[in-house]
Amino acid sequence: MEHLDQLESFDALYQRACERKGKQALEAMLGKPRTDAELKALGDDRYLAEMTKKIFQSGFVWRVVEQKWPAFEELFFGFDIDKVLLVPDEMLERKAADPAIIRNFNKVKTIRDNALMIDAVRRQHGSFGQFIADWPSDNIIGLWAYLKKHGARLGGNTGPYALRFVGKDTFLLSNDVESYFRQRNIISGAVTSKGSLQKIQDCFNLLKEQSGRSYQELSRIIAFSTGDNVPTET
Structure with a gap:
């Protein structure tokens, strides 16, 4: 899957999100989905x-x-x-x-x-x-x-x-999340097309394998690592 080669590692995403928000503040904003x-x-x-x-x-x-x-x-x-x-x-x-x-x-x-x-x-x-x-x-x-x-x-x-x-564990296609996948040339065209959605799902699945984090956490980490997010005090 060539699109996965364009994806940054979880560690790189997490480090940048921490630099922007501060690790303690970031973790407080991630939240947890409900259990089954x-x-x-x-x-x-x-x-x-x-x-x-x-x-x-x-x-x-x-x-x-x-x-x-x-x-x-x-x-x-x-x-x-x-x-x-x-x-x-x-x-x-x-x-x-x-x-x-x-x-x-x-x-x-x-x-x-x-x-x-x-x-x-x-x-x-x-x-x-x-x-x-x-x-x-x-x-x-x-x-x-x-x-x-x-x-x-x-x-x-x-x-x-x-x-x-x-509380279902899901990522969201917020403006920042969509922007990230476009910046990495992982998707083009409509974000809601079947092809784009499958590529995004593949990326989140890989990040989950790397990190053990929920899709909710991963979605917010990507959002906080890109876009116009303003760092908060640690």
Whole structure:
């Protein structure tokens, strides 16, 4: 794989990130994903809630969504899958017009659509959390593709960000991460093309072999090692 020859070693990336942020500060910012056991224990309602939150935050001010989030939880029954599935079109439209939430009917419709996806998965796997926990992170781009195909408005960075926030170990294609792979001539063209995604996955897999770090940690180390990151005090 020629593209792997363009990738720096983990040690080189980590050293540069430490120089920029300071080792102690860097380690504090990396965070840890949830364990498989924790992902399995997480209720299916929390997966739907996080998907919905990321859909509404996409192209919008995240802070405003956070401020209105208690109203979302109340209006949509705490994102209980069974209750959401019973909501008829007329009620969904009324809820979408409630000023307590962000009034966007197209996005509100995804709540029921994604509940349908979660319901289909849990019927086969026992729970959506079981499905997410069992999916191997060395093919996380495959899970991204699954959410995009079977879910609603979970393409682009929305699905990956939802996974990150529920605690699934995943890298993210932030501007800094994408910029790094372009600077190293590892990818060209669309970052979301199948070829680009596979090359990026290959690189993260190699870095994980070298370091034993999670994909989340590696993603942030790459981001902090490049771009316009400003060093912090150690």
